[in-house]
Amino acid sequence: MIRLKDVTVSYVDHIALKSVSLHIKKGDHLAVIGPNGAGKTSLLTAINGLGDVRQGRVMVKGEVINKRNIRKIQRISGYVPQNMNIDPRAPVSVFDVVMMGRIGKIGLFRSPGKKDADIVKSALELCGIEELALRPVGRLSGGERQKVFIARAMAQEPEILLLDEPTTSLDLRAQKEIVSLIDSIYARQKLTVVFVTHILKNIPLTCNTCCLIKDGHIVFFGNRKDALKTERLTELYGCEIALASGLSYV
Amino acid sequence: MFDMLQYKFIQHALLASLFGGISCGIVGVWVVMMRIPFVGVAMSHSAFAGAVFGILTGTNPLFMALLFCLASSVLIGPVAKRSQLDPNISIGIIFSLVLGIAFLCLGLIKGPRTEALQLIWGNILLLDRTDILFLIGSCGLVILFLILFFKEIRAVLFQRELARASGIPEKAFFYSLLILTGLSVTFNLNTVGGLLIFSLIINPPSAAYQLTYSLKKMFILSSFFSVTSCLAGLVISYYLNVPTGAVIIITSSLIFLLCLIFSPKRKKVT
Ligand SMILES: Nc1ncnc2c1ncn2[C@@H]1O[C@H](COP(=O)(O)OP(=O)(O)OP(=O)(O)O)[C@@H](O)[C@H]1O
Ligand SMILES: [Mg+2]
Numbered sequence: 001m002i003r004l005k006d007v008t009v010s011y012v013d014h015i016a017l018k019s020v021s022l023h024i025k026k027g028d029h030l031a032v033i034g035p036n037g038a039g040k041t042s043l044l045t046a047i048n049g050l051g052d053v054r055q056g057r058v059m060v061k062g063e064v065i066n067k068r069n070i071r072k073i074q075r076i077s078g079y080v081p082q083n084m085n086i087d088p089r090a091p092v093s094v095f096d097v098v099m100m101g102r103i104g105k106i107g108l109f110r111s112p113g114k115k116d117a118d119i120v121k122s123a124l125e126l127c128g129i130e131e132l133a134l135r136p137v138g139r140l141s142g143g144e145r146q147k148v149f150i151a152r153a154m155a156q157e158p159e160i161l162l163l164d165e166p167t168t169s170l171d172l173r174a175q176k177e178i179v180s181l182i183d184s185i186y187a188r189q190k191l192t193v194v195f196v197t198h199i200l201k202n203i204p205l206t207c208n209t210c211c212l213i214k215d216g217h218i219v220f221f222g223n224r225k226d227a228l229k230t231e232r233l234t235e236l237y238g239c240e241i242a243l244a245s246g247l248s249y250v
Numbered sequence: 251m252f253d254m255l256q257y258k259f260i261q262h263a264l265l266a267s268l269f270g271g272i273s274c275g276i277v278g279v280w281v282v283m284m285r286i287p288f289v290g291v292a293m294s295h296s297a298f299a300g301a302v303f304g305i306l307t308g309t310n311p312l313f314m315a316l317l318f319c320l321a322s323s324v325l326i327g328p329v330a331k332r333s334q335l336d337p338n339i340s341i342g343i344i345f346s347l348v349l350g351i352a353f354l355c356l357g358l359i360k361g362p363r364t365e366a367l368q369l370i371w372g373n374i375l376l377l378d379r380t381d382i383l384f385l386i387g388s389c390g391l392v393i394l395f396l397i398l399f400f401k402e403i404r405a406v407l408f409q410r411e412l413a414r415a416s417g418i419p420e421k422a423f424f425y426s427l428l429i430l431t432g433l434s435v436t437f438n439l440n441t442v443g444g445l446l447i448f449s450l451i452i453n454p455p456s457a458a459y460q461l462t463y464s465l466k467k468m469f470i471l472s473s474f475f476s477v478t479s480c481l482a483g484l485v486i487s488y489y490l491n492v493p494t495g496a497v498i499i500i501t502s503s504l505i506f507l508l509c510l511i512f513s514p515k516r517k518k519v520t
Contacts, residue, residue, distance in 0.1 A: 012334065048415055074417035084409060087285065091463045092408050100405040104417030109398060136463045156416055 001026040001160065001192045002047055007056035009042040016042035018216040019056065024194065024209075029186050031203045032196045033227070034213040035237050040196045041082055043213065044162045047194070048077050060160070075104040078153025080146075082164035082196075088138035094148050095133040098123055101155035123155040127181060143174030150181065161185070161193045167202045179204050200233070200241075212236050254488050262377045263494075267480030269382075269389040270441050271450075273434040275473030276392050278455040279465075280427045283407040286337050289326065289431060290451035292345040296322040297436040298444035299352035302366045306355045311365075312384070315439060319432035322348060324425060372443025374484065374494045384437045392430050396469065399423065404465055441480075442495040450476060453502035460506075460513035475505050 002024040009017035017039045024030050032040050045051030046058055049070040058065045060073045078101065098120045099112055106112055124130045127147040132140065137148060146166050153161060163182065167175040179202050186193050186206045195204060203210070203224075210227030212220040214236055220227055233241045254260050281289050300318025304311030322344045330340035356366055368376075396403065405413040406423045414420040438447055458471035483498030490497075 050411065050415055071417040071419065074415060077415075079412075079415040081411065081415070084412065086409055087283070089459070090283070090408055091459065091465045091468050092404065093463065096404065096465075097408070099401075100408065100413070101416055103401050103405050103413075106401070108402070111401065152412075152416075 001028070001061060002194075003057075003059040004043075004046065005057045005059070007046050007058055008054045009039070009046050009051045010054050011052070015054075016216055017046065020046075020213075020216070020218055021056075022211065022218060022221065024192060026192055027190050028209055029193045029204065029207045030195065030209045030211055031207045031224070032194060032211045032213060033198065033200065033203070033236070035198060038213045039216045040198075040213060041164055042216075044079070044164050044194065044196060047160070048079050048162055049074055050079075071104065075156065076158055077160040077162055078156045078158035080149045080153050080161075080163045080166055082168070084149065086138065090136070090138050092137055093134050094129065094137050094140070095120060095124070097137050097148055098151045098155045101152040105156065119157065120151075120155050123151040126154055126185065127151040128177075141174075143170045143177065146170065146174075146178055147181070150178070150185075154185065159192065161191050162196075163194065164196045165198070166195075167197060167199060175199070175202055178202075182206075200228070203228075254485075259375050259377070260484075260488070262379075262382050263374045263484050264481070265382050266374055266377050266385055266441050267484055268477055269385045270434075270438045271477030271480040272473045273385070273389040273392045274438060274447070274450045275454045275458075275476035276396055276469055277427075277431040277434045278451040278453075278476065279458070279469050279472050280403075280407065281431060281451055282455040282459070283465075284427070286326075286341060287448075287452050288338055288341045288345065289323075289428070290435065290448045292322060292326075292341045292348070293319050293432045293435040294439060294444040294447045295345055295352060296348040296432070297439050298369050299348040299355065300436075301369050301439065302352050302355040302359070305366050306359050311369075312436075315436045316433070318348065319436045320429055323428040323432040326428060327421075327425065368443075369439055370444050371493070372439060372441050372446065372495050374441045374480075374498075377440055381437070381440050385441075388430075388433045388437045392434060395426065395430060400466075403427070407465070442498055446495045446499050449499045449502055450479065453499075453506045454479065457502075457506040457509040460509035460515065463515075475502065475509075479505060 004020055004022040006019045006021055007017060008015060008019055032043060034040050042051055046053050049065055063069055065073055102112060102116045106116060124133055127150055129147050129151060132144060167178050183204045183206045195207060208224055210224050211218055212227060220232060230241060281287055296318040297315040300315035301311040304314030325344055326337060326340055330337040356363060359366060402418055402423055405418055406420055410420050435447055442450055454475035455472040457475050458468045461471060462468055479498050479502035482501045483494050487494040487497045
């Protein structure tokens with residue numbers, strides 16, 4: 001589904017991802033784990049065309065991403081960014097935001113129809129936020145807002161779901177809710193999910209593959225059991241990590 | 251009241267208030283929502299610089315104003331990106347540059363500078379047919395663009411990166427919005443003038459924002475407030491014999507104040 005070959009992503013003066021190769025199969029649920037600044041966000045932006053890929057190729061569904069097909073690929077990938085600076089005063093309702101996910105699919109010169117409204121409604125239901133639909137989006141709690149953006153991505157009817165630390169800055173209950181929401185989405189729909197996090201206990205249960213990344217390199221790629229080993233994680237984070245009761249993460 | 255309608259220049263001024271008001275009201279919402287309010291000042295001064303340059307070189311001032319305005323609207327993005335500065339800062343840099351050009355050209359003009367100085371204050375009572383036609387044309391373009399692409403515009407105004415991530419040609423829309431803003435500002439230069447147009451772009455959408463959480467209503471209210479300010483300014487200045495532009499701006503500020511006081515958003519929940 002997604003294949004990266006020697007991909008280098010850089011910002012103006014900084015290389016964030018160094019010659020990374022990766023293959024994510026259709027229907028995989030991949031967790032990308034690594035410390036702050038490892039290049040997790042950069043990896044996601046390479047996949048959805050927002051990042052600046054300096055070298056290498058990114059292939060999605062067998063097509064190399066280029067200027068011409070990028071929009072088509074963006075339309076099938078739902079993206080939940082990490083830090084969205086939205087205007088807290090924006091005169092835009094939750095329903096409007098979720099509908100924005102559909103705009104690319106609807107296309108220019110057409111207005112959203114009943115079908116689109118239905119899809120938006122079921123995305124709101126899926127995320128358990130139907131009753132927030134008419135609230136202005138700036139007036140929500142962090143957890144509620146995160147669900148809105150997941151609903152927005154789901155309204156896109158994506159084949160790929162890219163989630164960038166959807167649980168950070170949430171309280172424990174909200175973290176659990178988001179993680180089990182992702183689990184239920186994955187279980188219900190045959191999506192390819194890439195879930196970025198640095199909080200180990202927030203790796204969703206349905207996630208089968210892990211990618212550990214550090215300093216712009218992939219240090220491990222493989223199944224979940226092998227990835228979440230104390231030695232490996234200690235090395236990844238550069239500090240002692242004890243997996244509480246070991247098994248709860250595996 | 252109706253005696254003033256018999257004059258041609260008043261008829262022109264009324265049309266200018268209507269169409270200029272609507273376009274300022276709409277582009278004002280874009281500018282306020284994108285949080286780049288100073289784009290209004292920067293563009294009006296680009297247009298001013300262009301016009302003065304036109305007068306100095308003997309070329310068409312309106313054409314030059316448009317050219318300068320469009321040039322600065324397409325420069326804002328790239329300057330901000332390359333210099334890694336906030337767009338508001340790059341707007342400030344462009345503003346100071348065009349202001350320098352304007353004063354340089356102003357200094358170089360020989361003889362009386364009335365035509366050039368006129369552009370700073372504007373005069374809604376001195377508009378001719380072409381001015382009005384351009385105002386109507388630019389207003390039509392702005393409305394058409396808004397109606398055709400409302401859903402895309404809303405997404406881009408809300409969050410540019412997110413809009414791009416879901417496959418909307420965000421850059422094309424962002425620059426179209428800026429260019430249409432430049433167009434409206436240029437053609438309104440003659441009505442309220444380069445200095446005052448800023449408030450006609452900022453006050454009406456800010457007033458509208460006090461009253462609603464819906465972007466659609468915000469566009470409508472903002473245009474309405476803008477037109478009302480222009481009309482009120484026109485009528486009051488006609489009877490009191492004071493400068494029209496100034497009254498327009500003061501009216502728009504008063505409308506904002508009223509909306510602020512009576513805003514339903516500020517009611518406390520009990
Ligand atoms: N806009 C930027 N300009 C310059 N350098 C950047 C920018 N964004 C990220 N970087 C650099 O790129 C590297 C990778 O950043 P990235 O955002 O991918 O990390 P991350 O793994 O997502 O970290 P976090 O857990 O903090 O979100 C970091 O070293 C960072 O300093
Ligand atoms: Mg990140």
